[in-house]
Amino acid sequence: MNPILITECPRDAMQGIHRFIPTEIKAAYLQRLLRVGFDRLDFGSFVSPKAIPQMRDTRDVLRMLDIPERSTTQLLAIVANVRGAEEAAMEEAVGFVGFPFSVSETFQLRNTNSTIAHSLDVVKKMVAICHVNGKTPLVYLSMAFGNPYGEPWSLAMVADYTGMLTDLGIRHVAIADTIGSSTPDLIASLYTYVCTAFPDVEFGLHLHSSPEASRDKLAAALDAGCIRFDTALRGFGGCPMAEDKLTGNIATETLLALLYERNIPSGLDMEAWTEAMRYSSEVF
Template sequence: MQGMPRFIPTEVKAAYLKLLLSVGFERLDFGSFVSPKAIPQMRDTIDVLNLVDAAASTSQLLAIVANVRGAEQATKFAQVGILGFPFSISETFQRRNTNSTIAQAIDTVKQIVAICHVNGKVPLIYLSMGFGNPYGDAWNPAIVADYTAQLLALGVRHFSLADTVGSSTPDGIATLYAYIHSAFPEIELGLHLHSTPNESRDKLSAALDAGCARFDTALRGLGGCPMAEDKLTGNIATETLLQLLYERGVDTGLDMDAWAEAMQYSREVFL
């Protein structure tokens, strides 16, 4: 929702979230504790939380934070179990996305990890621009591994390799995922891929074959990062992943009736 110019009413967001909570996903990225000037769509995150009872669901709520202040806000809510921070491999994009340098972002992560530790929350780092960037900043798998090692040393155990601009290829996904997973077997490593619809299945197949078991997706493949380029492709569609898992005989354990209801309601949310 975050990049949509039309403000989605708080009640609609809450109703949508309630439906998604009934499906049985492990985690739901539901909102962001960020500046309302930067991301106006997320200005009602607290109000949405107050309308949702997540206690009856097995899903964990994940909130995006861009700085220490956001982390402190998020930890005030018992419903929020995971705090996600976008750490960019690209210096240019780190400045664009969180208005800080990579060095400053590392210090921010250190403080967020401490906040999470005290408040019983889980810090998750998105390795943004993890598959390269359009800005000419240096990138290779060793650079990704170096930053992963630095963040691991700060106490982070949950990571997502994020293809922020949809530049990854199936071979690149398989290679980088295997490389980082092999170098850091102690971490939980997932993928946050952006893609055009016609490339999604090949990317997901490559990731599954490489052993990835956690994917960030969005119903109907909507979304993206408003701080990236205007031509950004959307998130990979949840239904594409579910279809692929079905074809492979993987039981997701999801309530498919609740899923169908959420899919139907999504058409009302994203008019």
């Protein structure tokens, strides 16, 4: 079986916390996560400090990290506009630049203060910026599993937007369950649908969920052939713009437990993971 590739998401876990987490604590936590051996680390975002105050020190945090020369972990920075993409692309340590693109007009306005049409233009410019600076553009396909605002939604609609993104040069997509509305059957159906339609795109899953539903969702994704997952230690976080306190990120330990049950190696340094888990109490 192909190795399972995990993107650990401390940025997503921290961004909604109202009390400001000291920069030194963030950096120390990320340093421990870098030792674990995750495929990617969603470490911070270059966005307006008014929108996400917790991430106002992303650049300072990055300066404090000691990134090993042979580190296999790629750093992923999230942006919400062209200026953020330009700032992220200037950072040598950043490998991936991610943009949250929503199939819901309402949520796109709430999340990035822009329309879908404008966001497609941002993605186009982000791809060009990444190309010039040697970065890889990635798009989160938000609200991919349903629409809570009464707007149209279908599998075909998600595929249509995916096609628009691929036409702009996107080859890395994280299918996002922003409000935790997905079911195991829907996860399997949507993942299979887009993978079949776009065989040249690398798809992963960024699922939010209540803790009790997480395992079944992960099992359905694995059974559908998914090998790339976004998770967060202890399952903290979620999207502060979605206003749903009942769902958060799927806990990394839930995924690891399921992989262990299925005899699927994670490829992680479990001693380093245990230390990162211990230190997470300082953060959260």
